[in-house]
């Protein structure tokens with residue numbers, strides 16, 4: 073599915089956007105910022121890396137609003153890979 077322009081979670085709606093040179097400038101393929109309600113992705117991402125990066129930021133979003141920000145980064149990575157696999161096997165993947 074096309075990456076939504078906004079992703080709601082709890083009572084919050086986050087806007088998604090692609091950013092040039094995010095990896096070079098920040099070192100992240102994606103990032104979520106609570107106070108601006110932005111989810112940003114490196115502009116050059118595609119395929120499975122883009123898909124799992126979207127799941128990664130959604131996992132952070134859910135963790136933030138429903139789990140008191142309790143997951144460490146490695147756990148977020150594992151959860152994102154799991155969501156990508158389970159939903160991918162049902163034919164649901166994110167793309168631009």
Ligand SMILES: [Zn+2]
Nearest residue numbers: 128132145148
């Ligand atoms: Zn992360």
